[in-house]
Amino acid sequence: MEDWIFFRTVLDVGGAGVARRRGSGVWSVLAEAQREQHRRAEAQRRAAEARQREGERARREAQRAAARGEREALKAYQQGRESDAVRRSAELDDRVAELRGVLAAGLAGPGFSLVAGGRPAVPPFDPGPLGVPVPMPDQNWYLVPPPAGPQAYHPGARRQWEEQSAQARARFEHDWQAAWAAEQQRQHQLADYRAQYDAWAVERHRLLAGQAAQAGRLAARLRAGEAAAVAEYFEAVVDWREDWPDGFPADGEAVWDAAARRLVVRWELPPYEVVPALSRYRYVRSDDREDEVARPVGQRRELYREVLAQCALRVLAEVFRADTGGLLASVGLNGVVVATDPATGQEGERCLLAVEVGRDVFAGLALDRVDPLECLAGALGGRIAARPEKGGTVAEVPASVEPAPVPVPVLAVDGEGPDLFEMDPLEFEELIAELFRRRGLHTSTTARSGDEGVDVLAEDPDPITGGRIVIQAKRYRKTVPPSAVRDLESTMRRQGANRGILVTTAGFGPGSRKHAEGQPLTLVDGPMLLALLREHGLPGRLGPAAAVPVRPAVSAVELAPGQNLVLPGGEVRVRFRSGGAAADLTLLLLDAGGRVRHDRDFVFYHQPAAEDGAVTLRPDERTATVRTARLPDAVRRVAIAVNLDADGDGTCADLVDPAVELDSGGGRWLFRPPADPAVSAMLVAEVYRHPADGWKLRAVGQGWSDGLAGLARAHGVDVA
Structure with a gap:
């Protein structure tokens, strides 16, 4: 129908033309109209296709943008995982650096002070953020400028300015009330915090006053040479430092041997777990996982041994540095760890290292430049367990104060002979030399000076079992300290002897006898000495001539x-x-x-x-x-x-x-x-x-x- 209407329109329009130009064809006009219609339809089709292509392009661009966003998100996620692995690896490196610096940190820290245990007194009050007042809002911040120029006389502009000004005043009132409430709360919290500080400071001053008084009394006891005061002082020395790394127990005990001027410290060492089992973390992008890279077992063991050696040197340094009065001749250290015994499954203490060093030897060390392990085992002659992480142990340095002193019996030999307690030292040495001479040895006493710790030199003439023997004679009334046994062992090595004998009028404690076990050392106490003298027809007694065997009361x-x-x-x-x-x-x-x-x-x-x-x-x-x-x-x-x-x-x-x-x-x-x-x-x-x-x-x-x-x-x- 549309084609027919179009055809009629063409005839109507072209009628005049036909009348005017009889030669023009109707079909040519129709064809042109059809071509025009085709052009319009083609243009519409092309426009539709263009719109379709544009939509497809937009969809593809959106997809590409989404993919780019996903890739960026994935990249950011992976970078975050990698950064986290790097951060955690850096923490492991920092921990290792901290462990390698245990000794350096101790040397750099302050020395012990008897007053208040070396710690600072009462710090001044520091309010922190509570000391900053809350800023109050300024009304000028909320002023709305009035309209100017021709707008000033426009009713609508005036009305809008009044509304904005009212809103600004409301905001100012609200903000001022909020700031005022916050300031009141701050002042209240500050007052509470100050009251808490004042109460703490009063208690702290009281404690410090008590500590100062106690320190004064301890100082007086130290000057008086009281043995318990010396042990108390040095125990405070080894316990006061609080800057040990995490996981370090930092707890010790001290025992003082006044006769030998020797301190023995028992120090708790850190467990093997303080050394990180991992060396670093690694993120694997392809599998989106984090790998834990184990620290080589040998490296971890060696680092742990180094940490133990550093602990020992640091404790020794603290003790010698605190000995400003020159009380100490030597310090022994037993480093123990509380752990499960792999043999019994029971928890207990295991001694991982032991060392004893004199003041002069330790003073000659440049601790800021030494290799801890080489220094401990080499220069100081200390012992450290070969496999401390596997339950290895070493023999402890004997404690210098015995828990139960061995009482010295008062014995007499037929009530005759000189009192060995009162005998001249040279005469006592001559008596000991004669005793061993009668036992078949070739003996001679040394001079009073330059004897290098040797009282009697002896030679056993037996061609098979014989050799050189050094003999020390101790005319004591109290138990012989373990240090005398160690001194004899050192003297024996210096003299090239194959045996050492320590003779005393007193007795030996468990520490001395334990040290002599398995060594070419013989200990002769008072009762044994009297028996030997009697056996070889020599006079001597311990105590008054009329004394009979008694057991004195054990002193506390x-x-x-x-x-x-x-x-x-x-x-x-x-x-x-x-x-x-x-x-x-x-x-x-x-x-x-x-x-x-x-x-x-x-x-x-x-x-x-x-x-x-x-x-x-x-x-x-x-x-x-x-x-x-x-x-x-x-x-x-x-x-x-x-x-x-x-x-x-x-x-x-x-x-x-x-x-x-x-x-x-x-x-x-x-x-x-x-x-x-x-x-x-x-x-x-x-x-x-x-x-x-x-x-x-x-x-x-x-x-x-x-x-x-x-x-x-x-x-x-x-x-x-």
């Missing part, structure tokens, strides 16, 4: 805080004595976590017994008895404490000559609680189970400023 050994020993008996008797302020004896039965299992484990004035008499207290006599054999397995420790009267304000500084006496199996020990004015209850000692040694005793000296209540709460007692 004074313990320093942290010192421990193996109990020789199964029952421990405790006695507390003091003058001045009223104080009581208190005991607590503790589990493996250091807490009471129930209130019945709290033994005090109103509850004087626990576990059917395993622990008993006589409050009026201030004595107690701990029967270790009757304690159940759940009780791992028995804490022994002294507390001031809860109704008063007395402190440990108000006690006059306080002392806690303990005895077990013939051994006696004494601990003097520190006179701390900030403490009104103190844990003085504890009896505890040890996985290898059984029941042991440790002196403590830890206090609480809030008295018996604080002591009880710290150990799990419900205090109303």
